[in-house]
Amino acid sequence: MDRTEFLNRLQKLELMDLNLIVHAALPAFGPETSAVTICETLLEAVGPNGTIVMPAFTYSETLFGPDKEPIAFRPESPVSPEVGTIAETFRTLPGVLRSSHPSHSFASYGRHARDVLSTQRDNNPLGPIKKLNVLQGYVLLLGTQLRSATVCHLAEEMATYQFMHRGSGLRINAAGFAERVILENLPGCSVAFDRLEGRLDPEQVASTPLPDGIARKIPIRYLVRLASAALTEDPAIFICDRSNCESCEMKRAAIAGMPVAL
Numbered sequence: 180m181d182r183t184e185f186l187n188r189l190q191k192l193e194l195m196d197l198n199l200i201v202h203a204a205l206p207a208f209g210p211e212t213s214a215v216t217i218c219e220t221l222l223e224a225v226g227p228n229g230t231i232v233m234p235a236f237t238y239s240e241t242l243f244g245p246d247k248e249p250i251a252f253r254p255e256s257p258v259s260p261e262v263g264t265i266a267e268t269f270r271t272l273p274g275v276l277r278s279s280h281p282s283h284s285f286a287s288y289g290r291h292a293r294d295v296l297s298t299q300r301d302n303n304p305l306g307p308i309k310k311l312n313v314l315q316g317y318v319l320l321l322g323t324q325l326r327s328a329t330v331c332h333l334a335e336e337m338a339t340y341q342f343m344h345r346g347s348g349l350r351i352n353a354a355g356f357a358e359r360v361i362l363e364n365l366p367g368c369s370v371a372f373d374r375l376e377g378r379l380d381p382e383q384v385a386s387t388p389l390p391d392g393i394a395r396k397i398p399i400r401y402l403v404r405l406a407s408a409a410l411t412e413d414p415a416i417f418i419c420d421r422s423n424c425e426s427c428e429m430k431r432a433a434i435a436g437m438p439v440a441l
Contacts, residue, residue: 180212180390182220188387189224192396198230198291198316200308200330200399203265207322207392214268217321222272222288230289230314232307233266234258234329238282241348243359251349251357252281265321280304281348281360302363305332312399322392325372330399331417332366334406340414340433342367344426367426370419378405 185208201221205214225231239259240250250256254277258267269275270286278284278296283304287296291314298306308330318328325331335342343364352358385396409416414434418427 180209182216185212185217185220186224188389188394189220191387192224192319192385192394194221194224194229194319194396195226196228197225198232198289198295198311198314199225199319199396200232200234200311200316201269201319201321202234202323202327202329203263203319203321204323204392205264207389209390212390214265217265218269218272225289228290230287230291230295230311230316231269232285232287232292232295232311233269234262235266235270235277235284235286236262236282237284238348241281241350242362243347243349249349251351252279252284253351254279278307279350280362281350282346282362282365301360304362304365305329305336308333308399312403316399318395318397318399318402320393320395320397322389322394325375326369328372328397328402329366329369330402331369331372331375331406333403334410335366335417336364337407338410338414340430342417342430342433344429367429368419368424369417370421370424371417371427372406374416375402375405375409378409 221231235258237252237256237259241252243249258270275286275288276292276296277286278299280299285296285307295307295310298310318330344367346362346365348360348362349357350360383401387394418430
């Protein structure tokens with residue numbers, strides 16, 4: 180799919196002047212579409228008055244763990260491989276800004292880029308998403324499932340139970356030295372966000388096909404409300420089925436009121 184065709188499809192979603200958090204999977208665009216083309220076309224589709232945000236997470240490399248010596252976060256650190264090629268390409272585009280959170284940084288371009296990123300703190304990693312929510316922004320899923328929708332973690336953060344966790348990461352400080360940083364309210368596993376698929380109101384979702392997937396635009400406020408309602412109905416709904424998921428074990432402990440070893 181070339182740039183013109185992709186732009187035509189994005190224009191059907193009416194993205195001009197919107198504030199978006201984008202989650203994209205390169206395979207959904209077919210073998211001949213480059214990540215650079217995708218990113219540049221997104222910028223054109225949103226225009227100079229819009230804002231694009233993408234995760235630039237480095238949690239796989241920069242968080243301390245059992246028998247793990249992390250790599251210190253730097254502004255030029257590549258995103259974790261599981262976050263995706265498109266996010267890494269977007270991070271490197273001229274004019275794109277990046278926050279400095281050691282494990283959950285975001286990259287952004289556009290009218291509100293600086294304001295959005297400035298809300299993030301070591302104890303408030305989801306600050307940029309909260310700002311997008313205030314701006315009445317949207318989630319744009321390009322060939323990805325709801326498990327990629329980081330905004331659903333806002334519902335977990337607001338829930339009765341303590342689903343967010345504490346950790347520590349490594350970051351290069353202003354003096355150029357690696358320092359260990361205590362991090363609060365870190366989000367965990369998101370695999371089970373896919374369980375919201377059957378609850379989506381089709382009227383809240385704008386979509387257009389991709390060569391090997393689908394592009395969907397969903398209001399952030401709607402998706403957070405949907406996730407919050409699901410958690411109220413079943414606090415365990417976002418606990419995945421994987422037996423070795425430490426993050427979801429911590430969620431189980433939170434529901435049971437048990438102390439969690441960090």
